[in-house]
Amino acid sequence: MLNHLPFPKKLKYVSDYAAAHHERLDGTGYPFKLKAEQIPYQARIIAIADIFEALDMPYKKPMKLLQVLKIMEFMRRDGHIDGNILVLFIREKIYENYARCELSPSQIDC
Numbered sequence: 001m002l003n004h005l006p007f008p009k010k011l012k013y014v015s016d017y018a019a020a021h022h023e024r025l026d027g028t029g030y031p032f033k034l035k036a037e038q039i040p041y042q043a044r045i046i047a048i049a050d051i052f053e054a055l056d057m058p059y060k061k062p063m064k065l066l067q068v069l070k071i072m073e074f075m076r077r078d079g080h081i082d083g084n085i086l087v088l089f090i091r092e093k094i095y096e097n098y099a100r101c102e103l104s105p106s107q108i109d110c
Contacts, residue, residue, distance in 0.1 A: 013040070023048040026079035036082075044082040048072070051081065056103060063098055064109045080103050 003013035013052045020043035023029035025036040032038075055068045069090060089095065099108050 013042070016034075016040060017042040017046055021050055023047075024080040025082060029080075031096075045083050047081055048085050051075065051104075052089075052095060053098070057106070062104065062107050064107050065095070065103065066109050068110070 001019055003052060005015070007014055017040055019031065020034060020039050023032060023034040023039045023043065025039065025044075027033050027035040051072060052068060055071060072081065072086055075081045076086045
């Protein structure tokens, strides 16, 4: 669907990144079963953001922030997500603004 949108030249690969963000580094993702070296770096970044946000969906029981980060660490160890990006995400506390805006104060435990 995104392939048919008239993106400007500098955004022409957005649909590729979106399509690949469910791929896993171990090649078990979808839709293409790409291995790590085939997954664009941008798609790996989107995957981290998507997973973080998906672990706190309104139709699920709310999780504490540390629990979400722990699940993401398991996903890194299992070869599902890029460990370098996750380390940056955690070390630089990229999740903080989202947490302040979207989570209840009782969920923010770090």
